[in-house]
Amino acid sequence: MTEIPEHLRKRAEAAREKAAQQSAAPAEEAAPAAEAAAPAGDSRIPAHLLERSKSAKSKGAATETAVATSAGGGVATAVATAAAPPTATGPGGHTQRLLTVVKAGSIQDVKSVPVDKVHTWPHLLAVEFVASLLMFAFVMIFSIFMNAPLLALANINQTPNPSKAPWYFLGLQELLTMFHPMVAGVTIPGMGIFLLILAPYIDRNPSNKPEDRKFAISLFTVQMMFWAVLVVIGSFFRGPGFNFVAPWTAGLFFEL
Amino acid sequence: MERPKKSPADRVSELVDKTQGSQAWNSIFRPGSVFRKGYTDSPRNRSYVIMNSVLYHLHPVKVKRHAVKVSYTLCLGGLSFFLFILLTVTGIFLMFFYRPTAAQAWNDIYTLQTSVTFGLLMRNMHRWAAHLMVLSVFLHMARVFYHGAYKPPREFNWVIGVILLTLTLLLSFTGYLLPWDQLALWAVTVGTNMMGYTPVFGNQVRFVLLGGKEIGTDTLLRWYVLHVLFVPFVTVIFLAIHFWRVRKDGGISGPL
Numbered sequence: 001m002t003e004i005p006e007h008l009r010k011r012a013e014a015a016r017e018k019a020a021q022q023s024a025a026p027a028e029e030a031a032p033a034a035e036a037a038a039p040a041g042d043s044r045i046p047a048h049l050l051e052r053s054k055s056a057k058s059k060g061a062a063t064e065t066a067v068a069t070s071a072g073g074g075v076a077t078a079v080a081t082a083a084a085p086p087t088a089t090g091p092g093g094h095t096q097r098l099l100t101v102v103k104a105g106s107i108q109d110v111k112s113v114p115v116d117k118v119h120t121w122p123h124l125l126a127v128e129f130v131a132s133l134l135m136f137a138f139v140m141i142f143s144i145f146m147n148a149p150l151l152a153l154a155n156i157n158q159t160p161n162p163s164k165a166p167w168y169f170l171g172l173q174e175l176l177t178m179f180h181p182m183v184a185g186v187t188i189p190g191m192g193i194f195l196l197i198l199a200p201y202i203d204r205n206p207s208n209k210p211e212d213r214k215f216a217i218s219l220f221t222v223q224m225m226f227w228a229v230l231v232v233i234g235s236f237f238r239g240p241g242f243n244f245v246a247p248w249t250a251g252l253f254f255e256l
Numbered sequence: 257m258e259r260p261k262k263s264p265a266d267r268v269s270e271l272v273d274k275t276q277g278s279q280a281w282n283s284i285f286r287p288g289s290v291f292r293k294g295y296t297d298s299p300r301n302r303s304y305v306i307m308n309s310v311l312y313h314l315h316p317v318k319v320k321r322h323a324v325k326v327s328y329t330l331c332l333g334g335l336s337f338f339l340f341i342l343l344t345v346t347g348i349f350l351m352f353f354y355r356p357t358a359a360q361a362w363n364d365i366y367t368l369q370t371s372v373t374f375g376l377l378m379r380n381m382h383r384w385a386a387h388l389m390v391l392s393v394f395l396h397m398a399r400v401f402y403h404g405a406y407k408p409p410r411e412f413n414w415v416i417g418v419i420l421l422t423l424t425l426l427l428s429f430t431g432y433l434l435p436w437d438q439l440a441l442w443a444v445t446v447g448t449n450m451m452g453y454t455p456v457f458g459n460q461v462r463f464v465l466l467g468g469k470e471i472g473t474d475t476l477l478r479w480y481v482l483h484v485l486f487v488p489f490v491t492v493i494f495l496a497i498h499f500w501r502v503r504k505d506g507g508i509s510g511p512l
Contacts (some may be wrong), residue, residue: 117318121305124315124324131331132338139342139388143380150369153362154441156471163442165450166432168390168425173446182458185450196418199401200411208404209512220401255439256387 004101019046045095053095149255161240162253170234171227177242314499322511328403329508332396336424337495339389346382347484349374354434356480358473361436386428393424405509413501416494423491430483436476444479445471 023046118124165173175184195202203216210217239245239253262270275281276293285291288304295301303317322328353368353375355361368375397417400406406414433444448471452462467474502508 116321118321118324119299119302119306120311120315120317120319121302124319125305125311127324127326127331128334131326131335135335135338135388136342139339139381139385140377142384143377146380146384147376148380148383149437149439150362150365150435151437151439154358154436154438156441158438160438160442163446165443165446166429167387168428169447169450172450176450181450181453182455186454193418193422196397196421197415200406200408200414203407206407208407208509210402213404216404217402220398224398256383 005103008101016044019044023047151255162238162242164234164238164254167231167235167254167256171230173242174230174234174238316503316507320507320510323508328510330395330399332392332399336389336392336396339385339392340491340495342385343382343389344488346378346385349378350382351484356434356476358436358476361434361476365435365437386431390424390428393421397421400509403509403512407509410501410505410509413498413505416498416501420491420494420498423487423494427483427487427491430479430487433471433476433479434483441471444475 164170172184172189175188178184179188203213205213205216207213235254236247236252237244239250245253273293276291282292286304286308288301288308289295290305306312306315306317350368353372354364365379368379370376400414400417429444429447433440448462448465451465452458454461463469465475465478466472467478
């Protein structure tokens with residue numbers, strides 16, 4: 001048996017109660033003239049609707065008699081009234097019946113939600129083409145005006161002061177000033193990469209909405225800012241002997 | 257009889273027709289290609305452009321509408337890949353003029369800059385594109401994190417992404433030594449000294465990285481091979497898996 005949806009069942013119940021009240025009220029008030037209300041007492045169709053259909057029926061009968069009297073001229077109306085729906089009433093004088101309520105999902109099995117898609121060509125390819133062209137232009141123009149550094153020939157006996165790693169390792173070099181080299185150079189970056197790899201398996205929150213992932217986002221942001229700050233300090237605020245300097249007074253000790 | 261004189265425009269269009277109608281042309285460009293004769297902008301042809309070309313290895317015929325928005329991805333992943341290609345091209349150019357020995361490396365770079373046509377520009381582009389690639393890969397990772405795009409079913413592709421990030425750092429760091437100037441030598445000294453503090457195997461790790469007890473010609477050769485062959489080879493394999501997984505996991509994530 002198909003389950004009737006909750007809201008439809010409630011609506012039907014409310015209608016039934018209302019009909020019962022309406023049919024009960026006129027029965028009390030106009031008890032002697034209860035000719036019409038008597039059959040409506042056990043009917044589920046509201047009294048006013050029954051009355052309306054009754055008057056319509058009598059009107060139809062009237063036109064039929066009219067057609068019968070006017071012999072030739074009223075063919076069209078005769079046809080129209082003949083084509084009027086046959087008054088096939090069900091038990092209790094009902095003119096409509098509700099067969100069953102079927103939920104959409106039980107007959108139409110919708111496999112997947114339709115996705116709004118566009119053709120890769122030209123939409124995506126055009127974007128990619130323009131982006132790579134702009135990047136190429138930027139690298140080219142930058143390279144025309146800025147030369148890559150080429151310092152003096154490598155000399156193992158002459159240590160420059162300061163000696164700095166490439167910029168993306170300067171955060172680690174900065175950590176070297178605070179921790180034992182094994183911690184700063186191996187343990188911390190190793191743990192960092194390990195945790196990054198594990199991120200999808202640690203974060204079990206299924207939502208990708210920013211408002212649902214405040215903790216994950218703030219944790220990641222703090223991490224990124226921490227490294228960015230270390231890299232900036234290591235790049236610009238460390239001078240000879242890897243001591244603190246201010247770049248606006250002592251100048252830059254930084255090569256890319 | 258005088259033959260009607262053909263205008264230059266007619267001659268050009270005739271030539272184009274002839275070329276596009278030739279067997280050679282049609283053997284190169286498959287049906288649906290924009291370069292084929294009579295290409296019209298229809299949904300069918302838009303599909304064929306992808307489906308009948310090598311691009312089908314990279315992109316599906318249709319993508320989600322939001323995936324095309326530049327504001328969602330900022331093109332960071334695609335630009336990282338583009339920079340990788342740009343680095344390969346400029347890097348191959350540099351290889352023609354470079355010998356990885358302590359006696360010749362610095363001189364080769366110097367000669368490249370001073371007496372090779374476009375040598376300086378190519379070296380600059382290689383250098384700046386390398387720094388940019390490290391940056392764009394980092395930003396790509398941050399973008400993916402903030403969109404929660406590492407969540408199921410994309411967990412493993414995130415893992416591959418982190419591996420690609422470390423490979424990018426390795427590519428950049430191995431390239432750092434090759435100019436054999438003071439900057440290269442001492443940046444690598446700092447870096448490898450840090451690795452030397454690996455627990456238990458510290459000295460062995462350092463020995464393998466340097467190809468000896470100290471940085472010298474052997475180190476240069478070793479890092480050269482790593483830089484131009486080994487790490488790019490591994491990177492290309494992981495890139496292939498990365499791109500393939502993007503499609504297999506249902507295209508790019510989102511919308512939020």
